[in-house]
Structures are given as structure tokens and as C-alpha cells.
Amino acid sequence: MHGEPNQLKYTDIHNDVVRSIVETGPNYYIALVTAFALTLICFFFPWFYQLYYGIGAAGMNHPSVWGTYLASFIFWIGLSHSGTLLSCVLHITNSSWRKAMYRSAEAMTLFSLVVAAIMVMVHVGRPWFIHWAAPYPNQMEMWPNFRSPLLFDVMAITTYLTGSTIFIYMGSIPDFAAVRDRTRGWRNTMYSLMSLGWRGTDTEWHRLHWAYTFLAVLIIPLAVSVHSIVSWDFAMSIVPALHQTIFAPYFVVGAIYSGTAGIVTVMFVLRKFMDFGQYITELHFDNLGKLLLVLSLLWTYINVVEVFTGFYSGASGETEALNYRLFGFYAPLYWEMITFCAIAPLLCAFKSFRTSFVPMLVLSIAINIGMYTERFLIVATSLSRQYLPDAWGLYVPSAVEISILLGTFALFTTLFLLFVKVFPSVSMYEVKETMESPKKSPPAASEGSPA
Amino acid sequence: MKNFVVGLFGDPESALAAAGSIQTADLGTPELMSPVPMEGVEEVLGEKKSVIKRFSLFGAIFGGISGFLLAAITAVLYAHPTGGRPIITFPPYLIITYELTILFGIVFTVIGFFVSARLPNGLWTAWWKQDENRPYVPEAAVNKFAVSVTCTSNESVQQAEAILRTAGAEEVRDVTEEN
Amino acid sequence: MSFLDRITEGWRKNRKPGYYEDFDYHWAMTIDLDQCSGCGACVTACQAENNLPIVGEDAFTKGREIKWLRIEHYWEGEYPDVKLNVIPMMCQHCDSAPCETVCPVSATYHNQDGLNTQIYNRCIGTRSCAVYCPYEVRYFNYNDHTWESPLDQQLNPDVSVREKGVMEKCTFCIQRIRQAKDNAKDDGRRRVRDGEVQPACVQTCPSKAMVFGDRNDPQSQVSQSLNDPRSYKVLDELNTNSSVVYLKKVEAEG
């Protein structure tokens, strides 16, 4: 195997991680500047134009009032799912292979959520009044409508963002402390503050363990609820093909699916560019591949069920919506989605595929393209075919929308690039835990207990 | 006068053993510092209990109640009938309840963690134990396992040093003097 | 009344679904499709009354025209044996409106007269109400609209001009209802008389296909029209309890 973790020493990890934070090559700066410039050009400038001109800058029209902005919102929320959720599940089930990758997975969660929250701002018509959706006392004596599925979303995403932030921060405190002693200048100040004076005493470890476990237990049902609630934005409507009971599990599975694929991508990048080859190994790709396979089968199953129930119901609206999705204007996208998300992941059945890095990267990207398509189709096909044929329409994204979609990826990359220089992107103490603890060195090893 | 005698060990077993003997020698409960959570601490130094679960429970209950009340009371304050539904509707308000249960559960868990672990370090000492210095060895964050003994007299300092050395400490330090 | 009684009373009141039914009016409309010729006079009247913008060629081709009331056209048969069915479609003012529940900021809600109302300047533009509406009668302002002089002089002062990013829809000409109530108060009357208030479309309809009135009053013209055996509601199976009732077109067999 490539890089035996057991041969590593505690100090090696320490050095590697500190190096990843402190030593910054020109490539990093080039990447950061490029990502930031792309964020500005592709994301913020079109958005400002849209703020000035109105939502009309996007391609939405009368029946299709929702478009790629909402699809991006679901996509990013979905991508956020596996990070913290997976990390919590694996923490509770004591899966040691989680430990090398969970920090960056959680960061993915956090930044995806941030991007998703920004997408809400991009989506709404008057973002300058978005605070009206938050409950706060005001002179109008108006409160948000807590009966609205959209407000469930507001509450759920706020909670999830808070929870994920706290979770990733809590897990990093010992690592901040470890990095603190190795840095100087402004970094030392920053890490001193962020580590809160952590010393690594037995009491602190004990408290951290319990707090962390409680957080994990709280966050698992939260994460499930978040994407269920996102699905209810659609399922609570009476639009054919959206008003489905299966939507909540469908969205949750889809979210974990695309999120897991996202983790594979991020793992690959970290491994390649941060020299973490010793920590992120074939073992991780193997396990993630298995997970992808299971999730793809689940996802396919739910898709089949959706199509089957729609077909079997024979209701005119359902049949029409189904026909349109499978054979209508957007049909190529549908079959592309099926290819990428249902058929391609079957390759993960082979171990040789799972343990090779580049094919896994390609597959993970393909899955996420497919999953984005899924979200787009949910919005586009359902809205353009509703009950009254006279109000049927067609929705094609405009240049502004496509630019903003690309810009979200640049935004995410920018945030992630900043993250790897601030947070130890591999959890040091947990990787150390997975290794064999040092044995007594031969010369000092005389007696175990004092006479 | 307060002195901290800290012994550095290369492996967790000897550190634990040393801690055990410090305790049996009536030098108070030593503090262990390690780069990873150590297993078997509770067997040696006695069981640890934390108040975090009470914080979590309180937070969850508080959040749940306040979540439902937030939704119900604000709806009644300025009633806007929607969709032929009652003003106080259970299914949607239970979702709000659920979310706020978790939100406050999380927030209070963190508060509980800070309280019980006495972090952030520095603020706590400033509040209620002005003179307390907490010993720290940077190596304990990397690859060493440290046992810190709080001593109040020179006698106990020597005794602790002796115990630590016999237990196989690679180095024994008096941390207060350094400070 | 003791404190506890007040609490229970308030609880009951807030748990009774749709308590707006207790209020004075329950506005409704019937449209006789037998009399409707699909001329579109109502569409124009609505446009003039409610400050609807002319969106322009560009926005029109993108499918963004704003017509609170539209005539839906359904063609039957193959050329030359074709038949045109028309149905005027506007906000149905559903009593169980799906659009109302979804608004996160209560910009749309059910008012005391049984109207589904929209407060334009509360709207933040999530557009979810338009998705939830099965009748597709909610229209979104994709950008700001302007009226060139002297067209701006004909804007109705009782209806606000909507800015970009807000949703709008048919209001049953609520400004006229308000005016009628105001006049009734001046006359010392408690209620508005039947026929006293007419939305612009009803007023304009040349074939008198549309009838508007208070459903709570069993003597009103609209109540009697509602009892017509030809009456039906569009998409009634969705349980929206709409307030607009159509009277079916009667055709000869074959």
C-alpha cells in the first residue's frame, strides 16, 4: 500500500500539517487569486447587474418562476450533507478511517452552506428585504409566517449552519493548540485565540469527547431534517411530479450521494496538492467508493419508484409531467442524469476501480454533474408543465444564470483555499489516535510501576 | 506557593502508571496532558463525570418550548389566516419546535463544554482564580505524554520528582520556575 | 372573564380553521362560459384599472407578460373542423389557497372578506406562491416598468405601482370594494348592497357573462348563479375551495 500510516510517527503528522498551513508556495497564491478573480467576475458582477436590473436578468418566465438559482441552492445544500452528517455517523460508529478526511469534509459542509445561503439571496426578487424572513421584533409588528415550508428552511439552515460551524470548530480546538506552539507572529495570536488555551489535559479530553458526541448525536437528525425540509419546499406544493411523499428520502439520499462524491473530489485535490498522500490513502477511496455504490443503488431505486408510481397512478397531471420529463424537451438531460448517477457508479463494484484515484475523481465529478442536473430537472420540468396547458412554458437559463452558477464554484473554491491555510485540514489528533501509540523506548523501559 | 512538577513520557502506559503512583502516594490527583485522548485514564484516576449532558438536555427542552411558543405566539400577535388553516397549527409548528430544539441543544452543549472544561483558558482564571497558573508543556501537543503534579511544599516536589523519574520519565520539569 | 377562560377562548379561536367565514362578506364571482365570447374586454379593463404594465416586446417573447386576467384558449379538433373554447382565468381567491401558506413573510394571506390578498410591498420575491398556485395566475415583476408620458397620467391612484421583484395578482379590484364599503359607511349602512361593487372585468363584460357579489347573502345575484346546475370549479379536485365558479358551456350533442 501507498504509505503505511503505521510507520509514521506523531511528529511526522505534526510537521506535515503545520507545513501545509505555514509553507505556502506560489501555486497556492496563483490558485487563490484566480479563484477570487473568477468569483468576482462570474459571481458578483452578474449578481450586481441582476440587483440593478431585477430578476429579469435571469431566464425565468411566467410558468417557470424558479430556475437554476434554486437548483444551485438545493445542489449546495445537498453537497453540504455528507460532510458533517457522514462525519457524525462515522464518529458515533467509531469508524477510524473517517479521521483523516473528516475535517475537510466538514469544511465542505460549511462552505457549501454558505454558498447555498448566498444563493437564496441571489434567488429572491428583493434580497434587500430578506431579513423579513427572520423573526425579530419590529415596528411593523409583523412576524414571519411559521406555517411556510420556506420558513422551515430558514430555521433549518440557520440551525445547520450554526451546528456545523460549532462542530468543525470544536473538533479543531486541540489541533489549533498543537499548531499554536509551532507558529509565531500573527498566526500565533490567531491560534492562541482559536485554541482557547487548550492544554490537552485528561479532563479537557474527556469533556471534548462528550461534547463532541452529543453534538454528533444532535446533528445527525438535524442534517436529515434539513434536506427533508428542502424537499418540502417542493413536495408541499400541489404541482404534479413535485407533490410526492417520497421526496424527503429522495432528497436526503441524493444529498448524501452528491456530498459523498464531493468528498471524493476534495480528497483527491487535497491528496494531490497538499501532499497528504500518507494520510488520505486508497483505503479512503475504497470505502468512499463502496458508499457511493450503495447510495447510487438507493438513489436509483427511489427514481424507479418515483417513475413507477407516477406511471401507475394514471392521473393526467402526473402522467403528463412524467412523459415530459422522460421524453420532452429536457429528456437529454434526464438520460444524462441516469447515465451519470445510476449507471456509471456501478463501476464502483470493482475494487480496482475504487482504489484508483483518477477514475474515482472523474466518477465523482460526473456524479455531481448528474446530481446538479437532477435538481435542475426537478425545478424546470415540473414548473413548465403544470395543470393548465395554456400556461405551459419553457425555461432556458440565461447567460447571467450560467455565469453565476460557475461563479458559485469559484466562490466555494476561494473559501476552501482560505480554509486550508487557517484550519489544519487533516485532524492531527485523530490521525494520531488511529496510529499505534508509541511504545516504551528500550533504554528507559525498566519497570512499569515504581517499587 | 504552588509548584507544578511535570514529567514527560514517551508513551502513554508509563505516563498512566506514573499518574497512578502519584495518586497512591497522596500527592493529589495529577493532571495528564497528551496529544491524543488517552485510554484508561478513568481506571487509574477515578471516574469522570461532566455536566455537559445536563446542559444539552436543558438546552433541548428550552429550545423546544421556545420554538413552539415563538411560532404560536407570533402567529397570534398579528393573525394572518392562510390557506384555511388554524392560526396555531401543529404540524408546521412542530417542525419549528424540532429545529429550535436542536439549535439550542447544540448551543447549550457548547456552553456546557466551555463551563466544564473551563475554557477559554485565561478568562476563567481571571474570573475566579486569579493566582492559578495552569502548567503546560508544548511537547504534550506533539508526541509526549505529560504528568503534572501540583505541589505545595518543597518536600512534595522532591517526592513527585522521584516518583516520576522512577516511572521512566524522559524529563522532569518544574514549570512554575520557568514561568 | 377569568384569565384562564380568556386563554381557552383565544386558543379555540386560533384553532378554528378559516374563521374568516364569520365575517361580513365572502366575495365570489361566477363566469358563464355560455355567454363568454372571449373578446378580451375584461383583460383590457383589468389592465387599465390595476396599473398593469406593458412589459414590452422583449419581455413578452420571454413569456413575462403580466395579465391578472387572461383568456385561455383551447382548440378542439383538426382543421377545418376546429372549435375554440375559451375560459377567462384569474386568481380564484381560494379559501384553502396553497399560495398563502407558503409565503414566508405573510405577504399573501386571506382577509376578512374571503379574499386572497397580496401586499406588494411586503413581498420579498421568493416566487414560491407562483409555484404553489395550480392556476398559474400569479405574475412576477421581473424588472421595473415605466409608463411614458402621458400614459403615467392615467395610472389609478388607488392601486400602487409595483416595483421589480414583487409578485402580483388579481385582487377582485379590492380598491373598489374598499370604496363601496366607504360609501356604505357614509350612508349609514352596515353592508354593501348587491351589485354596488363590480370589478373592472365584470363592469366591462359586454355579454354580462361575469357576476360578482357576496356569497354570504343568499339573495345576491352571485349566490343564485352559484346554484346553477352548470356550475363547476376549475381544478376542484385539488381542494382549493376557489371563489370563482364557472358555468359550463352547453353544447349540442355530436
Place this chain on the structure above:
Amino acid sequence: MNVSIQPALKSLQTAALIAVVAVVGIFVGYFIDFLITDNPEVSAPEQPIAFSHKIHAGDNEIPCQYCHTEARRSPSAGVPSVNKCMGCHNEVATESPLIRQVSEYWENKEPIPWVKVHDLPDFVHFTHKRHVQAGIACQTCHGPVETMDKISVHSRNNDGPTLLASTTGEIMNSETSAVAATQNDHWEMGLCLNCHKQHDVVDGKAVRVDDGGFDNGLDCWTCHK
């Protein structure tokens, strides 16, 4: 060695101080704006003729509706015509330079281009008729106009954030001429709402009640359009 975070905090002292001062400054400024200063945003436009309400309504006790005749029968209170002015000023103070300006307009058969002070945004529907007929004094909303040489109004961006709606909700009866409660109030939704919540209409008059209801104009469409 100590791992307290205080040294780190100390090294950030300047930055922390600036941040704290800025935050505190914003809040304090905000509150001063609301609580201490009398009129945060006074809008008192220049009129073509320096008309004094103090002389007319205050010193000479001319009732408001003598000139604003439309208030009791139409949504808008109305501005008196030049005819109304000349009705008195044919006889009264004809030599004053200000009145000469009025008579100039009169002779040229031109209306005086008064500037509207009390204005509401486009989305608000307000009718003077209902309020005047319910016996609500003009000062309830307009403030003590009879003491003002120049009409001013405390206006604020209607969509802006507001910490408190300082409405007392006391309706002034037509008989009392005490200083209006709305001196520091802004024309915002809370002002209207508070009054509507606390009053009911009995026999055409506004009466204060403790338990306001949904039926007394709390419907959004009472005031929005």
C-alpha cells in the same frame, strides 16, 4: 508556561478596542438618534409663501377644517384655493408683504404651488374622511401644527430598521389641545397599527378598547394598496 488566551488578546488590544468602540458607537449613535434628539429627520420644505400655521390656527384659532375643508369628506385633506385665502385677506392685513404675494397670485389667476409636507408612500392608502369623522384630532398624526411657524414632519425611510415604535396610541379628542403624543413619532406602519389595535369604532366614533380585534382595520388591505 501559561496557555491563557490573554496574551493573544493583549496583542490584539488596539484592534479589539477599535472594534468595540465602533460597535458601541454605532449602537449609541442609533439610540441617540431615537431617544435624545428631538426630530431625527425633519422634513420642512420651503413654501412659496412663508405661511404660518401658528398665526392662523394658533393665535387666531381658526379651525383646521375651515381651510382644509375636504378632510371630512374625502380621502385627501386638500389645500385651500387662493380664493379661500383672499376671502379673509381682502380685509385682513392687506398691506403685509406676504399677503401682497398672495394677491399677486390672485390677480394673475394662478394657484399657489404649495409643497406637500405630509406625504405617504405609494403603497399606503389613507383616507382623511374616516379618521376625521371618527373624531380624531388632526394633531394626533400631524403634531401640534398650531404651534408651528413652518410645518415640519418627522419622517423616516419607511422600510428602514426601527428599534422602537414609540407610539402611545392616545387619540386626542377634538376638545383637548394638548401637545400631541406623536411629536417624536415617525410615520411608519407601527404608528397606524398601534392606534388601530387599541381602538374600536362605536357609533362612528373611535373608542379606546383594551382587547383589539382582527375586525377593526387590522387587515393589511385597510392601509395597503
